[in-house]
Amino acid sequence: MDLQTVLEYEAMVKLDLPESERIWIAEKASMLEDSFSELSKVDTEGIEPLISVLDLNYTLREDIPIKSISREEILSNSPEQCDGYFQVPKTIE
Amino acid sequence: MKKEFFITRYDVKAENSFALDDNIMVKDGLTTGGSKMLHNFVSPLQATVVEKLLDAGMELAGKTKLDEFTAPGIAAETCDILSGAVGAVSEGACKIALCNDVSGKIRRQAPENGLYYIHPTYGTVSRFGLIPTVSSMDQIGIVCKNIDDGFNALGIITGHDEKDVTTFPQKSYAYTPKEGGFKIGIPSNVMELTDEKGRKAIYNFTGKYDTEETELKYFEVFAQVMYILSSAEIGNNTSRYDGVKFGYRTENYTGLNDLYTKTRTEGFGLDMKLLSIMGAHVLSRQNYEAYYLKSMKIRRLIKEHAIDLFSRYDAIALPLKLNDPDPYKNSALYAFATLCGLPSVSVPLGSDGGIQLISQVKNENSLFGICKGGR
Numbered sequence: 001m002d003l004q005t006v007l008e009y010e011a012m013v014k015l016d017l018p019e020s021e022r023i024w025i026a027e028k029a030s031m032l033e034d035s036f037s038e039l040s041k042v043d044t045e046g047i048e049p050l051i052s053v054l055d056l057n058y059t060l061r062e063d064i065p066i067k068s069i070s071r072e073e074i075l076s077n078s079p080e081q082c083d084g085y086f087q088v089p090k091t092i093e
Numbered sequence: 094m095k096k097e098f099f100i101t102r103y104d105v106k107a108e109n110s111f112a113l114d115d116n117i118m119v120k121d122g123l124t125t126g127g128s129k130m131l132h133n134f135v136s137p138l139q140a141t142v143v144e145k146l147l148d149a150g151m152e153l154a155g156k157t158k159l160d161e162f163t164a165p166g167i168a169a170e171t172c173d174i175l176s177g178a179v180g181a182v183s184e185g186a187c188k189i190a191l192c193n194d195v196s197g198k199i200r201r202q203a204p205e206n207g208l209y210y211i212h213p214t215y216g217t218v219s220r221f222g223l224i225p226t227v228s229s230m231d232q233i234g235i236v237c238k239n240i241d242d243g244f245n246a247l248g249i250i251t252g253h254d255e256k257d258v259t260t261f262p263q264k265s266y267a268y269t270p271k272e273g274g275f276k277i278g279i280p281s282n283v284m285e286l287t288d289e290k291g292r293k294a295i296y297n298f299t300g301k302y303d304t305e306e307t308e309l310k311y312f313e314v315f316a317q318v319m320y321i322l323s324s325a326e327i328g329n330n331t332s333r334y335d336g337v338k339f340g341y342r343t344e345n346y347t348g349l350n351d352l353y354t355k356t357r358t359e360g361f362g363l364d365m366k367l368l369s370i371m372g373a374h375v376l377s378r379q380n381y382e383a384y385y386l387k388s389m390k391i392r393r394l395i396k397e398h399a400i401d402l403f404s405r406y407d408a409i410a411l412p413l414k415l416n417d418p419d420p421y422k423n424s425a426l427y428a429f430a431t432l433c434g435l436p437s438v439s440v441p442l443g444s445d446g447g448i449q450l451i452s453q454v455k456n457e458n459s460l461f462g463i464c465k466g467g468r
Binding site: 001006009010012013014015016017021024025028029031032033035036038039040041042044047048049050051052053054056058061069073074076077078079080086088089090091 | 133134135137138167215216229255258259261262311313314316317318320321328332335336337338339340341342346347348349350352353354355357358361363366367369370371372373374383384386387388389390391392393394396421432433434
């Protein structure tokens with residue numbers, strides 16, 4: 001993976017890496033990608049993907065209201081809040 | 094200088110106490126996930142495993158240090174740091190420690206430090222209150238010095254939890270050592286890749302059992318499948334860390350996008366950044382089929398192979414290390430149990446180091462029996 005490609009992924013996952021980290025990631029990503037080529041040697045023709053190892057029929061609980069976490073408790077972990085809401089910088093000029 | 098394995102420590106007697114890795118929540122307590130991103134996060138809820146252990150009369154000894162979100166890192170310096178859970182039990186600060194070992198680091202380090210690690214069947218232990226890392230593989234396990242203590246604790250924390258839809262419907266599990274008649278499979282293709290010490294540990298331990306050489310199919314792609322699926326799931330699970338709802342927020346920013354970007358750049362460690370980028374890479378339109386979908390298909394092949402193996406063997410024995418010290422390649426040794434949701438026990442063997450024993454879903458009692466010396 002070249003540095004330009006790392007830069008494009010950084011924008012996608014909301015990162016802005018210092019150059020030294022970008023170089024380390026490009027090296028590691030290239031090593032990983034080289035190893036991924038081994039996957040093509042496994043014949044998966046006609047095989048369904050495995051999404052969960054559990055063979056469960058997920059059942060929903062009864063639709064009865066239960067006491068959950070209060071608004072105050074949730075907001076207490078927020079870096080900034082206002083009038084009972086999370087606060088973020090202005091997004092519309 | 095004495096090493097400190099705890100992030101938070103309480104003044105309780107060690108003999109009936111448990112420690113938690115700091116990604117398992119205790120209501121109103123700090124839960125950092127080992128990350129700057131959650132350095133100030135106060136848990137609004139209590140993990141089910143904590144509630145069950147406290148109800149059973151055990152005391153909380155503290156929260157132990159962990160790699161950031163226990164993610165499967167490949168930076169060598171991270172892989173060499175002793176896990177807080179292993180250190181805490183090893184120094185006698187608590188009877189057991191609970192943690193989520195996705196990467197295999199704790200399954201390797203526990204026996205190297207004279208301890209067992211019990212990795213239970215996926216779906217038997219509630220993960221309510223565990224900070225998610227790799228949701229399809231996360232499973233709370235137990236570090237213990239004494240195997241009876243470990244399985245006693247497992248009996249307490251297992252069972253259906255209506256707060257965790259991925260738990261089996263079974264209300265409780267009884268763990269008693271199966272008496273004997275064990276047949277153990279030894280994968281020769283893995284033994285070829287381990288060193289003399291690893292081979293000696295396996296053959297010394299299994300010498301008294303009915304054993305057979307076998308093959309662990311797809312082993313050559315275990316590390317790849319693990320990393321691809323892990324990075325995809327970690328990328329999703331860590332998208333919530335944005336500096337808005339909880340946790341760390343950067344001090345200087347000029348708008349919302351800048352807030353997100355600076356917060357995540359300053360808050361995550363290097364391995365998490367690599368995993369996030371690899372997650373985006375394997376899920377991208379050009380790579381989705383070749384990497385992500387392919388890995389999910391191979392995961393099914395591995396699971397089907399596991400069913401076949403355990404129709405012939407009570408357990409498969411694997412070494413703790415490969416000849417090659419590369420942590421990425423070594424992750425293959427721990428991927429079998431993690432990818433298939435299988436129970437495993439890492440067994441300490443003194444100067445021989447240790448081995449891991451893996452069995453079929455819900456067959457912990459065979460592993461318990463083998464650990465107790467049953468033949």
